Amino acid sequence: MSDHEERVFSGVQPTGNLHLGNYLGAIKKFVALQERHTCLYCVVDMHAITEWQEPEALRRSIRELTAAYLAVGIDPKAHIIFNQSQVSCHAELAWIFNCVARMGWLSRMTQFKEKAGKHRENASVGLFAYPNLMAADILVYKATHVPVGDDQKQHLELARDIAQKFNTDFAASIAARGHGDAFFTLPEPLITGPATRVMSLRDGSRKMSKSEESDMTRINLADDADTIAQKIRKARTDPEPLPSEPAGLEDRPEARNLVGIYAALCDRTVEETLAEHGGAQFSAFKQALTDLMVETLTPIGEETARLLTDTGHIDAVLADGAARARTVAEPILRQVKDIVGFVQG
Numbered sequence: 001m002s003d004h005e006e007r008v009f010s011g012v013q014p015t016g017n018l019h020l021g022n023y024l025g026a027i028k029k030f031v032a033l034q035e036r037h038t039c040l041y042c043v044v045d046m047h048a049i050t051e052w053q054e055p056e057a058l059r060r061s062i063r064e065l066t067a068a069y070l071a072v073g074i075d076p077k078a079h080i081i082f083n084q085s086q087v088s089c090h091a092e093l094a095w096i097f098n099c100v101a102r103m104g105w106l107s108r109m110t111q112f113k114e115k116a117g118k119h120r121e122n123a124s125v126g127l128f129a130y131p132n133l134m135a136a137d138i139l140v141y142k143a144t145h146v147p148v149g150d151d152q153k154q155h156l157e158l159a160r161d162i163a164q165k166f167n168t169d170f171a172a173s174i175a176a177r178g179h180g181d182a183f184f185t186l187p188e189p190l191i192t193g194p195a196t197r198v199m200s201l202r203d204g205s206r207k208m209s210k211s212e213e214s215d216m217t218r219i220n221l222a223d224d225a226d227t228i229a230q231k232i233r234k235a236r237t238d239p240e241p242l243p244s245e246p247a248g249l250e251d252r253p254e255a256r257n258l259v260g261i262y263a264a265l266c267d268r269t270v271e272e273t274l275a276e277h278g279g280a281q282f283s284a285f286k287q288a289l290t291d292l293m294v295e296t297l298t299p300i301g302e303e304t305a306r307l308l309t310d311t312g313h314i315d316a317v318l319a320d321g322a323a324r325a326r327t328v329a330e331p332i333l334r335q336v337k338d339i340v341g342f343v344q345g
């Protein structure tokens with residue numbers, strides 16, 4: 001990897017079942033991007049522990065997510081799959097960013113407010129500083145593109161603000177060390193397509209999420225065909241048939257969600273999907289959606305389960321990925337330390 005090429009970085013937390021939102025908002029795009037870019041896909045285990053995780057469950061989830069990355073078709077030889085805690089550069093740069101980012105910036109993060117809820121005093125310090133670690137994940141590789149779902153947009157903006165402030169605060173030192181007028185380029189979020197925000201199957205105003213209590217609100221990548229069929233059959237809808245134009249989905253959040261999911265699963269636009277299914281009753285559309293979902297997701301679930309029978313292989317993929325990630329991150333972190341004024345051996 002040279003220092004100046006386009007580089008993709010993204011991460012997913014190993015905190016339990018992966019769901020359709022993770023797949024359509026992020027992981028499916030990871031696969032497509034590897035055709036034309038150099039990619040690093042991270043299992044962000046240090047982010048996971050910002051909220052309590054049972055150690056054995058965490059270990060299992062790290063391996064499950066790694067297996068899922070492999071099962072969807074990410075190539076661990078051409079690209080890099082690794083877990084964050086094996087590359088200490090992330091934590092080291094995050095500390096420097098703790099001293100660049102401002103309390104006020106982090107206080108405005110909606111995800112922190114949602115997760116900490118009324119018990120702010122009881123939230124971990126890590127949960128508050130979480131976006132600084134996320135900025136470090138991206139910038140320690142000087143990544144240029146970051147595929148994520150819509151809910152990560154604000155964190156990405158913060159990463160750009162941190163990069164910008166670092167460049168400004170240390171402008172003289174950056175120039176004196178021959179890096180020109182900016183050390184970090186600002187990473188671009190890639191938030192595209194018809195399913196950047198997949199909603200709950202039971203309430204079109206709520207995001208599909210791992211933390212939602214009822215399993216009927218989400219499709220898990222590990223769900224079998226019968227479970228998928230049952231969840232789609234019971235998904236909330238309205239009594240009208242599907243419209244033929246996207247404008248007809250306004251004020252119909254559940255219909256819009258199912259159409260967006262369908263479109264994203266088969267790589268079509270919402271317009272194309274409605275051109276084909278406009279006028280259909282939900283009973284027929286739900287059947288088509290179930291067939292498409294089963295066809296797409298069940299092979300991934302089965303392959304993930306198969307890969308998990310050999311944890312030695314999974315752990316070897318992570319160790320190899322971490323070693324290769326370090327070769328990219330270490331020289332960049334060294335330059336950052338030099339810019340900041342640390343003396344190094």
Ligand code: TYM
Pocket residue numbers: 009010011012013014021022023024025026044047133134137138146147148149150151152155195196197198199207208209
């Ligand atoms: P996480 O683990 O919550 O989610 C992983 C990815 O799935 C996307 N996603 C969704 N997309 C559409 N609809 C939904 N309902 C939905 N739910 C989740 C998320 O947007 C994300 O892309 N902070 C990140 C992990 C992270 C990261 C990074 C991402 C850590 N460091 C550096 C990019 C770059 C997170 O908690 O994602």
